[in-house]
Amino acid sequence: MPTNLRDHLATNDAEPALADLIVTVVDTCSEISALVRRGALGEIMGALESENVQGEVQKKLDVISNDMLLQRCAASAGLVAMASEEMDDIHPVRDLTPKGGYLLLFDPLDGSSNIDVNVSIGTIFSILPAPMADAPRPAALADFLQKGRAQVAAGYVVYGPQTTLVLTLGDGVHAFTLDPDTGDWLQTSAGITIPPETKEYAINASNLRHWAPAVRGYVEVCLAGETGPRGKNFNMRWIASMVADVHRIMMRGGVFLYPWDAREPERAGKLRLMYEANPMSLLVEQAGGAAFDGHGAILDAEVTDLHQRISVMLGSRAEVAHIERLHQSA
Numbered sequence: 024m025p026t027n028l029r030d031h032l033a034t035n036d037a038e039p040a041l042a043d044l045i046v047t048v049v050d051t052c053s054e055i056s057a058l059v060r061r062g063a064l065g066e067i068m069g070a071l072e073s074e075n076v077q078g079e080v081q082k083k084l085d086v087i088s089n090d091m092l093l094q095r096c097a098a099s100a101g102l103v104a105m106a107s108e109e110m111d112d113i114h115p116v117r118d119l120t121p122k123g124g125y126l127l128l129f130d131p132l133d134g135s136s137n138i139d140v141n142v143s144i145g146t147i148f149s150i151l152p153a154p155m156a157d158a159p160r161p162a163a164l165a166d167f168l169q170k171g172r173a174q175v176a177a178g179y180v181v182y183g184p185q186t187t188l189v190l191t192l193g194d195g196v197h198a199f200t201l202d203p204d205t206g207d208w209l210q211t212s213a214g215i216t217i218p219p220e221t222k223e224y225a226i227n228a229s230n231l232r233h234w235a236p237a238v239r240g241y242v243e244v245c246l247a248g249e250t251g252p253r254g255k256n257f258n259m260r261w262i263a264s265m266v267a268d269v270h271r272i273m274m275r276g277g278v279f280l281y282p283w284d285a286r287e288p289e290r291a292g293k294l295r296l297m298y299e300a301n302p303m304s305l306l307v308e309q310a311g312g313a314a315f316d317g318h319g320a321i322l323d324a325e326v327t328d329l330h331q332r333i334s335v336m337l338g339s340r341a342e343v344a345h346i347e348r349l350h351q352s353a
């Protein structure tokens with residue numbers, strides 16, 4: 024009988040408050056999955072009048088998912104505060120104490136523009152250690168501004184043909200699939216490793232004219248295939264749902280690029296560091312891959328703002344190393 028998530032966490036000696044927080048997040052994702060599956064039957068499709076801090080039109084399910092995570096995770100005893108793509112400010116839950124605890128960050132429904140067209144979407148989450156405080160005090164924004172390498176756990180749930188959790192606690196990457204009959208999360212992969220080589224890249228090619236020379240050169244050589252300097256043909260995928268594109272890479276290799284582009288030069292890219300790039304980069308590195316931001320490892324990127332954006336190039340280690348060399352020689 025496959026291991027379930029609770030037994031996996033217990034077997035791997037996960038700190039009890041961390042295990043409880045992870046189980047609470049994932050059980051909430053079970054409920055989000057049920058809403059996603061109902062689609063138009065559930066009257067939760069479509070957009071709201073509101074915009075999030077990113078200036079993106081919020082889908083009903085974005086806000087519903089966000090509120091579900093806030094409400095349910097607040098009960099997890101080790102949780103000090105939360106932050107979300109859908110909220111301008113942090114969401115304090117309980118005071119920091121000398122015992123420490125955890126900070127939870129999430130993109131409650133990444134790829135939500137795909138909801139109305141029935142394409143896979145997902146929830147991404149990151150867990151950071153809460154600082155210890157000599158005297159009890161509420162968490163502050165500055166407590167969240169930790170580099171990605173400080174994460175104690177990261178994961179995503181992809182709402183696709185299967186509902187699957189991919190999780191790391193810093194000691195390898197494992198996958199659990201939701202059994203729709205029992206509601207249990209059963210382990211379906213242990214010790215996921217990303218093949219170091221690949222012939223498959225994922226990028227929104229319509230942005231080619233906006234990219235930096237290194238990225239444009241990389242993609243043009245891929246397009247040249249066996250007639251070009253690398254002498255091999257490549258395949259391209261772009262689901263426009265980071266969770267779905269990254270899950271494919273976790274399962275069969277590849278590289279995912281959402282690089283800086285000239286449309287908004289002051290922004291490092293489109294994707295957010297704290298609750299998209301950092302959790303995905305920890306998962307990818309733990310699976311033997313690499314995650315690069317155009318200058319260095321994403322997990323080492325300086326953090327200055329909760330909603331800062333970053334250029335993302337991640338996946339098969341040898342291919343990311345090739346992309347890094349192109350940046351160094353540009």
Ligand code: P6P
Pocket residue numbers: 133134135136227263264265266268281293294
């Ligand atoms: P584009 C979804 O909105 C998202 O944040 C990621 O999930 C996805 O990879 C990217 O944006 C898609 O962006 O510009 O291709 O629509």
